Amino acid sequence: MTAGPRPVVLRRAGAADATPAADVWLRSFSTALPTVVRAHSDDAVRAYFRDVVVPSRETWVAESPGGGVVGVMVLADDELSQLYLAPDWRGRGVGDRFVALAKERGPRGLTLWTFQVNGPARRFYERHGFVAVEYTDGSGNEEREPDVRYEWRP
Template identity: 30%
Template sequence: MILIREMTPDDVDAVAKVRVRGWRTAYAGLVPQPYLDSMSVTEDARQRRAFLERGTGTMANWVAERGGEVVGWACFGPHQEPEGLPRGGELYAMYVLPEQRSTGIGRALMEVVVAEGHRRGLPWVRLWVLKENAPGRRFYERAGFRPDGHEESSDIGGTPVPEVRYELSLTRATP
């Protein structure tokens, strides 16, 4: 059974483990290996703890538990657009332990994200995904997201890594 609940400060270490292991698995061959090798669960937990402590109240973090263990995490909040354009939501991050992929964890987290977008009355939810991350892109497409034509490159470990933006219209989507 999968339990999705709000993240607490007590979850920070487990979330850092999920995030670092998720990066190392999902992005192997897509970002510089030295960058992945240098990722530290301890440092990620320190950063995540500081981020939670100064939280703005507009972000939502959820963890997925299976058998009492945190096996997934998602972070969602507002997407700021230039003045005058509609404001929606953004899925900032979603990771699942590698051995828990394709078990429904990501789907369960995505349902909570979409439901939160609906609860907030948002017109859409956007996210960025590495252009070459075919499994990630397939996952988001199965959840109803579509590329919206925007592309950028992020600098990861000194290497430009192309990303594409996806959008899910909440005026047509159901949680």
């Protein structure tokens, strides 16, 4: 009997993961949100991951054997502030595993923001028990894109 493919590993990000994690973010954002104008250049996003996100936030990556970083999740206290997957890794259960991990790390509850136009993300979070609690016109985010705040309470 031969073993199947090794599963994706979720682990804390290290300094070497900053650029691959930023690249997942960039690919995912452009694929999932083609109508949303990004507030920062690719290089600025990579610098932000290198200088701020990975060193000072609870950053997790999903690593595929032989495929490198295929997902990134960032937690900030009780906020699930980022969850992005490489486009070809959507629908494979990695996002489900990230949300389960986020709930373990934030057992009293979590909040998150997503853009109103991101129907797939909204359905994903609602399937995981998140409830929309606030809708905005986008004036409070850098992209000036209407968004929605979700909460999950155990």
